[in-house]
Amino acid sequence: MSAFWQGDANSSAEAVSGAPSPSLPREIASLCRPPEAGRLPSAEGDKHISTLAIDLDGVSKSYGNKLVVNGLSFTVAAGECFGLLGPNGAGKSTITRMLLGMTPPDSGKITVLGMPVPARARLARGRIGVVPQFDNLDLEFTVRENLLVFGRYFGMSTRALKAVVPSLLEFARLESKADARVGALSGGMKRRLTLARALINDPQLLVMDEPTTGLDPHARHLIWERLRKLLSQGKTIILTTHFMEEAERLCNRLCVLERGRIIAEGRPHALIEEQIGCDVLEIYGGDPHELSAMIEPFVQRIEMSGETLFCYGPDPEQVRMQLQGRAGLRLLQRPPNLEDVFLRLTGRGMEN
Amino acid sequence: MMGHGYAAALPANPWNWVAVWRRNYLAWKKVALASLIGNLADPMISLFGLGFGLGIMVGPVEGTPYIAFLTAGMVAASAMTSSTFETIYATFGRMQRTWEGILHTQLTLGDIVLGELAWAATKAFLAGTGIMIVATALGLVAWPSALYALPVIALSGLAFASLAMVVTALAPSYDYVVFYQTLVITPMLFLSGALFPVSRMPRVFQQVGGFLPLAHSIELIRPAMLGRPAVSVGLHIGALCIYTVLPFFLSSALLRRRLMP
Ligand SMILES: Nc1ncnc2c1ncn2[C@@H]1O[C@H](COP(=O)(O)OP(=O)(O)OP(=O)(O)O)[C@@H](O)[C@H]1O
Ligand SMILES: [Mg+2]
Numbered sequence: 001m002s003a004f005w006q007g008d009a010n011s012s013a014e015a016v017s018g019a020p021s022p023s024l025p026r027e028i029a030s031l032c033r034p035p036e037a038g039r040l041p042s043a044e045g046d047k048h049i050s051t052l053a054i055d056l057d058g059v060s061k062s063y064g065n066k067l068v069v070n071g072l073s074f075t076v077a078a079g080e081c082f083g084l085l086g087p088n089g090a091g092k093s094t095i096t097r098m099l100l101g102m103t104p105p106d107s108g109k110i111t112v113l114g115m116p117v118p119a120r121a122r123l124a125r126g127r128i129g130v131v132p133q134f135d136n137l138d139l140e141f142t143v144r145e146n147l148l149v150f151g152r153y154f155g156m157s158t159r160a161l162k163a164v165v166p167s168l169l170e171f172a173r174l175e176s177k178a179d180a181r182v183g184a185l186s187g188g189m190k191r192r193l194t195l196a197r198a199l200i201n202d203p204q205l206l207v208m209d210e211p212t213t214g215l216d217p218h219a220r221h222l223i224w225e226r227l228r229k230l231l232s233q234g235k236t237i238i239l240t241t242h243f244m245e246e247a248e249r250l251c252n253r254l255c256v257l258e259r260g261r262i263i264a265e266g267r268p269h270a271l272i273e274e275q276i277g278c279d280v281l282e283i284y285g286g287d288p289h290e291l292s293a294m295i296e297p298f299v300q301r302i303e304m305s306g307e308t309l310f311c312y313g314p315d316p317e318q319v320r321m322q323l324q325g326r327a328g329l330r331l332l333q334r335p336p337n338l339e340d341v342f343l344r345l346t347g348r349g350m351e352n
Numbered sequence: 353m354m355g356h357g358y359a360a361a362l363p364a365n366p367w368n369w370v371a372v373w374r375r376n377y378l379a380w381k382k383v384a385l386a387s388l389i390g391n392l393a394d395p396m397i398s399l400f401g402l403g404f405g406l407g408i409m410v411g412p413v414e415g416t417p418y419i420a421f422l423t424a425g426m427v428a429a430s431a432m433t434s435s436t437f438e439t440i441y442a443t444f445g446r447m448q449r450t451w452e453g454i455l456h457t458q459l460t461l462g463d464i465v466l467g468e469l470a471w472a473a474t475k476a477f478l479a480g481t482g483i484m485i486v487a488t489a490l491g492l493v494a495w496p497s498a499l500y501a502l503p504v505i506a507l508s509g510l511a512f513a514s515l516a517m518v519v520t521a522l523a524p525s526y527d528y529v530v531f532y533q534t535l536v537i538t539p540m541l542f543l544s545g546a547l548f549p550v551s552r553m554p555r556v557f558q559q560v561g562g563f564l565p566l567a568h569s570i571e572l573i574r575p576a577m578l579g580r581p582a583v584s585v586g587l588h589i590g591a592l593c594i595y596t597v598l599p600f601f602l603s604s605a606l607l608r609r610r611l612m613p
Contacts, residue, residue, distance in 0.1 A: 063613065100455075100456060101360065102452075102455055102456075102612050103612060103613060104612065118360055119360060120360075121360065122360065122364055122458055122459075122460055123458075125456065125457060125458055126457075126458045128456075130456035132452065132453075132456070136449040136450065136452045136453040137453070138375070138379070138450060138453075140379055140382065141378070141379070145378065149371075149374070149375050149378060150453070150457065152371040152374060152375070153371050153372075153454055153457035153458060153459050154457050154458050155368075155371075155458060201457075
């Protein structure tokens with residue numbers, strides 16, 4: 001992003017042409033994309049499981065008189081990666097807790113891996129791996145002990161555990177930390193251990209609440225790669241995230257939530273096409289209100305987020321000309337991504 | 353509170369709790385020495401302080417030297433305090449984070465509670481038998497009849513842990529569990545005949561004391577340790593069982609409301 005932040009309006013031509021996009025160019029991204037859900041080897045070993053890994057039907061939940069989940073329905077097919085997006089407090093964590101039987105819904109029907117939840121959540125959990133939003137590792141234990149102790153909760157024998165622990169350590173790149181106390185690990189290492197721990201029971205379904213929050217870029221890319229591998233093995237993933245790039249890369253489908261309701265649902269690229277469909281011009285470095293009034297006539301829509309303006313319109317060149325000569329402005333023109341969709345759907349943009 | 357969801361929060365099977373017990377054992381092993389010394393030192397100091405100090409003044413009680421009488425009371429009392437403290441402090445600390453992780457597995461809330469109770473009872477057993485061993489060296493314990501005291505110590509540990517679990521389930525923070533310690537546990541020590549015979553206390557106190565779990569525990573442990581026949585054994589065991597089972601169901605329901613909102 002350095003070109004973006006260091007250029008100014010006058011030299012923005014280079015910045016634009018050479019600008020590194022915050023998301024991958026679409027062609028590359030689609031190469032990286034896992035095969036579509038329908039073509040994945042979906043849990044064929046177990047004939048009793050319906051092809052739906054998750055089925056929510058009209059689920060509601062309130063705390064006090066606050067409706068947190070509002071008549072929510074969605075399904076996740078076996079082998080699919082499904083994303084839950086939405087602003088803070090939208091109800092993402094509440095939904096993941098409900099899938100695990102940790103929070104009973106007020107109304108509606110939840111089925112996970114063919115089991116009614118919460119009634120038979122315990123049986124479903126035997127085949128689920130969970131990454132909670134906040135780590136709950138045992139700080140007084142070592143990395144290895146955390147895995148061993150957790151495996152016992154699934155009724156695994158010490159022998160079976162000894163066999164899988166090395167591969168999990170490798171998964172999290174924590175081999176050299178195996179005997180370190182978890183309390184002494186960095187935040188990102190703890191997160192990686194939480195991810196490894198979620199795989200101890202060889203789950204069919206992974207329920208992950210902001211799995212890569214707190215990870216450095218290397219670790220995040222590592223985890224993405226590992227998650228893709230898990231998907232190619234036929235596992236199902238439902239994840240919440242605030243990283244739009246993560247959702248765009250990993251998810252076959254996703255939904256955007258606001259106040260417990262789905263406000264958009266679909267494949268990431270279809271959503272981008274549908275909601276944005278044109279290049280985006282980001283403007284930063286001036287008074288956003290003043291700038292926005294100035295360029296409003298030349299764009300279809302402006303989204304103001306903090307001190308940055310996101311301009312959407314068929315002809316960004318015109319905007320650029322308007323801003324010609326204004327010192328200190330930074331401009332970046334780029335293809336649209338999921339972040340634009342998120343901002344549009346959950347923000348208070350000014351529609352022309 | 354007792355609907356479908358409550359059933360799903362009860363123990364799933366008779367052995368799941370063992371994994372929780374083993375988790376606590378592993379954590380304890382790392383600090384076992386300090387924990388053992390701490391658990392033993394406190395009752396031993398009281399025992400010698402009160403036993404020898406007061407013993408000079410009070411002379412024999414109920415036909416035995418005061419220190420032997422007191423030792424039996426201290427065994428029961430230390431089972432009570434160690435299992436209570438384990439539950440209101442250590443368990444309280446594990447309740448939010450550690451339990452959340454366990455609830456993501458095949459264990460239910462009931463399995464966890466059971467495992468915690470069993471662990472607290474284990475610590476009570478260690479504390480109680482520790483005192484018995486030292487007292488044996490001083491010739492204050494009648495063997496082999498004291499063997500009967502061992503299962504009673506474990507059962508008492510379960511009962512006091514189960515009662516304390518209700519407090520843990522209700523307490524908004526550590527500050528509140530102190531009330532239980534000062535308003536329930538400490539008076540119980542005096543009303544149950546752990547330190548002195550209750551027969552000389554006012555009648556009301558005696559009547560109240562008779563219902564307390566510590567009194568039932570002492571009525572079983574003291575005769576066993578002094579080599580005397582115990583009376584109403586079934587009643588006392590039954591009472592301790594009730595003090596174990598009823599609070600267990602109550603705390604499970606309370607904890608479900610608290611942890612699975
Ligand atoms: N136990 C609870 N008691 C009362 N309110 C709750 C409880 N848990 C969640 N809420 C409320 O429910 C709403 C949704 O919370 P939730 O944690 O599901 O949001 P989220 O989408 O995960 O947000 P974030 O992105 O910040 O993690 C919030 O308004 C929150 O205050
Ligand atoms: Mg959340």
